[in-house]
Amino acid sequence: MNWTWFHKLGSPKWFYEVTSKWMFWLALITVLLLVTGLVWGLAFAPADYQQGNSYRIIFVHVPVALLAQSCYIAMAIAGAVGLIWKMKLADMAAKVSAPIGASFTFLALLTGAIWGKPTWGTWWVWDARLTSMLLLLFLYFGYMALQAAFDNETTASKASSILALVGLVNIPIIKYSVEWWNTLHQPATLTFTSKPTMAPEMLVPLLISIVGFYCFFTLAFLMRLRAEVLIRENRTQWVKKLVQNDV
């Protein structure tokens, strides 16, 4: 197998140049999908026969809760790649994922609480799903604090990547919490293995907004990573040239 692509991927300059061409299209697709999914969910999908209109919160809640976990997995994998192959770009990728993941986890918890009030009659319960999601938020905060605690970027990346890998244990706990424990939180809305139990009028906008939020994550992630690349490569010729040409 030819591994040149893997080494290229480790080159910040190559990464910056390639992604420059993607940003506009990615932004366009993200806006189209998010607007379609959310407007459909808010105004066109029928009300739920049990929950009424409060269920419309799931068009945000489900995608961001999924993303909060996917982002953590991606962060831990990037951290592991950085540890094993000493790839600078992977370390940067792990670092910039954390604040985005934290903001999605926060949003998932908050929208869940706001939905819980009219549905369960309470903002918060210490059930397994909610508690393990709160733990995810603290893992993100811990990761960011550890990352900021070292002056040396390499040491910071090493320490925080190990924390991310240890914290990975929380991800299956979040996923199976609704099966292992008797939680107030309902079981998974979507599964890959069984037929959807949701009506297509609700399922289609939900799937669109999930894809939209994943695109949004990719966009926000690339924007942060590109800025991080510039900062860390500020002594190189290509960054100097790029900045001088930027009017």
Add this chain to the structure above:
Amino acid sequence: MYFDSVSSFLEMGGHGPYVWVCYAITVLVIAYNIWRPIRTRKVFIVDLKRRLRREARK
């Protein structure tokens, strides 16, 4: 459109405040995640330009 009037759309059968607050916060979180890297990039470019000018004078 599922709702028959703008007011029923805003009210959402009494769930309006909950739904709208969620969507408003979502918009804020999305906006923050876009604004933050743009700002980081701008600050970096201004700083580096200043440094390059200083180095050129030496």
